[in-house]
Amino acid sequence: MQIVQQQRCFGGRQIRYQHTSNVLHCDMQFSVFLPPQAESGPVPAVYWLSGLTCNDENFSSKAGAQRVAAELGLALIIPDTSPRGEGVADDDNAAYDLGLGAGFYVNATQAPWNKHYQMYDYTLNELPALVEAELPLTNKRAITGHSMGGHGALVLALRNQARFSSVSAFAPISNPSDCPWGEKAFTAYLGDNREMWSHYDASLLLINKGCTLPILVDQGEADNFLTEQLKPQTLVAAAKQTNADLTLRMQQGYDHSYYFIASFIEDHLRFHAKHLR
């Protein structure tokens, strides 16, 4: 992995890396924030999975997360949202919710997507192994994300509860098997067999597996996507059914934007820091 850009930030370092992904079969960029504490020893990591249309720069530049991460001694690991580059399939109409910028953190099984769109393996295995080998990180991990990335964070954590200390999400797509974004993406990437879909649906995974990790979810009440796409109440119902430790906070007046994320990222990082100790 090679440094593309590096900048001092809150006494730590905001770094953009490039590497060749063996899982995605393309060159990828991702961003890392290393807090000042990483100068003197390994630190735990919080993974941030971004939403539709984003790359690693949106969260890095807009969420204001580095301030609290620097205080708490947390690294931030921020992957891209899909494979990239020439030869990587995209939606025929370059739709914002399929193809580039919309990998949905699944391992695609359907052509033409299956050649590159293996974001589940990339974010769960390849990227953590890489950064834990190359950077001053412990093997303690938490995971969070926004919208499509909130879905990704919940799915990765629910399927791999021993890998993470805690999981949180901002306005996650909570039940992708039953919303337009999810149905479109899962049909394209995974095909028509809904049994396959259930492995990538946080509400169904929670019902099927339960969860021993603490879960924090923030959801803006003025979010335009709340009713049709996000459906956090489905996740709450699944948590109730399985006695999972899930806290959903409905935030009055907040929408789906980074102004919402910036307003509550501090709470999420403190939540993760408590459980990473």
Added chain:
Amino acid sequence: MQIVQQQRCFGGRQIRYQHTSNVLHCDMQFSVFLPPQAESGPVPAVYWLSGLTCNDENFSSKAGAQRVAAELGLALIIPDTSPRGEGVADDDNAAYDLGLGAGFYVNATQAPWNKHYQMYDYTLNELPALVEAELPLTNKRAITGHSMGGHGALVLALRNQARFSSVSAFAPISNPSDCPWGEKAFTAYLGDNREMWSHYDASLLLINKGCTLPILVDQGEADNFLTEQLKPQTLVAAAKQTNADLTLRMQQGYDHSYYFIASFIEDHLRFHAKHLR
């Protein structure tokens, strides 16, 4: 003035407005953050002047200033950096440092710029009069900015010391009469008469007028523009000569980016809040 966009942020409101400027003879957009305290009464305002290539969205989305402004009860007023729209002159080669996005907060006297490029009057008079008439603001004001906007903040404050309680700047163009950015812009907007330039040069203004306001300047030591364009030591020398209350903080390792601004905006807002009381 009309609301273009409005979002909840840190318990307050981040709002983008559009209005027709009588000074600039074009439609303009600007952004405002109103803290929660503005719901119950007028609050003081901190004006932010942005740097080259920016509009009102860069600071709004990248600096993380709303968190501290919400705590301190400060409104943020964030103008654009030049007149905009069809018919507004731009550099023939669309250079980033002249024309659109590069108004330099001066009143242009030279054609073709003088028709629209009256950013000094706009930011000093028209915009404050508008927002103080329409929004819950007191007439207490502080001013700050970055790079070209740091230059603008210092010039507006030094020439109008009764209008502001305090002034600060991030990596300001401190002596534009003697650096490539300033010489290019001032020649275009103001002509060859350097006597005209001195009214828009913070270091020369400080020598000629002194300053009764407290001044805070942060400058990254790893800023690529430090030696050739920014020259904060010229400002420090002018402050020494006139016994002005200027603090320059050289910040080791920091560059010219918004990661630098985000790291220190809290200090600047606390500095202004103290003097706005």
